[in-house]
Amino acid sequence: MKSSNELRTMLRSIDHRSYPAYKSLAGQWQFDRYVLSIDHVQGDPFASPSSLHVEMAHRVDGFPAAYYKEDCSRIALQDYLTRRLAEQFERYNFKAKGSGKSGLMSISRCGQEVLERSACEITETKLIVRFHVGFPAFGRSVNAGDMEKILFDFLPRCVECGLLYARQDKKKVEETVHLAEDQEALREILAKEGLVAFVANGAALPRKSGISDLPMAGSVPFTSPKTLERTFTLPHRGEIAGMAVARGITLIVGGGYHGKSTLLEAIQSGVYNHIAGDGREFVLTDATAVKLRAEDGRSVRDVDISLFINDLPNGKDTKVFSTEDASGSTSQAAAVIEGMEAGTGLFLIDEDTSATNFMVRDEFMQQVILREKEPITPFLERAVDLYEQAGISTILVAGSSGAFFHIADVVLMMDCYRPVDITARVKELCKTHTAPRVQAPGFAVPDFKRAYPVYRRSERRDARQRGRENRHEHMKVKASGLESFSLDRETVNVRYLEQLTDHEQTDALAYLLRYGLEQVIDGRKTVRQAVEQMMRALDTKGWEAISGSYVPCGLARPRIQELYACLNRFRG
16 A cells, blocks of 8 residues: 555646546555545546545544444444534535536535435444545646645545544534434334334424425424323433324324324334434334335336236236336335335325325215226225234325224324324214225235346347447446436336435435346346345445445435335336
8 A cells, every 4th residue: 555645746746747647546545544545536627526435443533432333323423424524525625726626525415314325434443434526627637736735635634623533522422322322222112012103292393395304493393192192211311202103004184284294204204313403303113114105107017916906907917917107096006015025014195195096985986886897996995904914004194085084093183283183083973974895805915926037238138249248347327316217228216205315325226226137136036035135235245235346425225115116116
């Protein structure tokens, strides 16, 4: 490994040379406190910025080992350090001048959720931080003077202030770790107590706006109905009280704009931990929860949707059902089965984003259109069996049909953003109304033995035709925020996966799916076996398992449920 002095000498030797001369700096360089690795050098000052990373031994960074011993505290500390380094980079961003992206210094921009990211990684022996730098240029030639400022002045200051324990607010670091440990402890309590969600008293659920996930100033603090309130003791915070949602079927009703969807959105976001000050720190949900919605036009491949759709007029088999252009009801039926395959223990549904004919059919409609002429069995008639036979609970926001009252274990009415338990009153009213059919016969959990065939790349076919082979080349990956990503020219639409919260999760899903298609899916493994192997590789080998030896900054770990969803939406 070469020294930082050698790096300085080499940098000065390429001053004013053509911009690609920067590529000679790639490699590892030993600085006083850390090792700097220049992993990828941009080919042009206007191209995507260069990728670098810093490695620092724990004896240097000084963070107590107890803070990264457990996964929950380690991820929280990684998140804290990413935010701290981002603050430092902001102070020096573009202070080095030049054309294009010259002087840019950036790292992942974290949101309200605490996610495991490639930007910061804490191992047993060291701290690794990955980031981007725009190498300075005079037009399209090397600007060694400003590059020297970045590497030998700005970056060391950022590392010292952002990554050394001695330079941190130790109370804030401790609070960050303790919050994560309390959140993890509460999740364990919920699982033990048979609860699928918890919303703490005093939580701030409304968000600032439709494009901001920050808490809304002056919002009504959440207060649990006394009938549903539970108090638990956490290791650091002590006692915490709030609304506990038990397994079963929970219905959320109320007038428009009273907070029904706001409550559900907070619950669906509760699969992740949130930072202090977010307002939803102790809004926690079963981590396997899946938000269901209609998704017109999506592809469905070899899914057994016979629980919900049968006896199609064209005679098409619904036990192994495929389509390139699903309707709203078909897509939602497929999503239920795919969610079961992904191991969910909780479905979250908002009637506003569901296919009406999939959710319920009223008595009058059943008189006009006889049951034997309707191939769709509505969700209303499967929800009880989903819980009693498959162990999957449901939290449902409803506003147009009273039929759901007959199957609900708990009914919450949102009144000016305050929940009221009206279960007893609703049960009395149900006695005076004729109950619709709420359980259809023939419930059976699918066997989930479907397997995907080996994916054949078009480039490889072309290569064979030309007498060449390019099996070692990766498929090209391109992500477009939370909307979609493309893999081998095939677009995977993720805009309706509402529990994806960061575009870096989309990027990671693209890498995971590429890894699966290239190295895991073989036509013999079931979808379950393939997805579990993909996630196991990420668990045991880290980011390198899916990205190769060069790990980019800008990946955030997705849940296994979203990986299933992406594989199910890949049309290739």
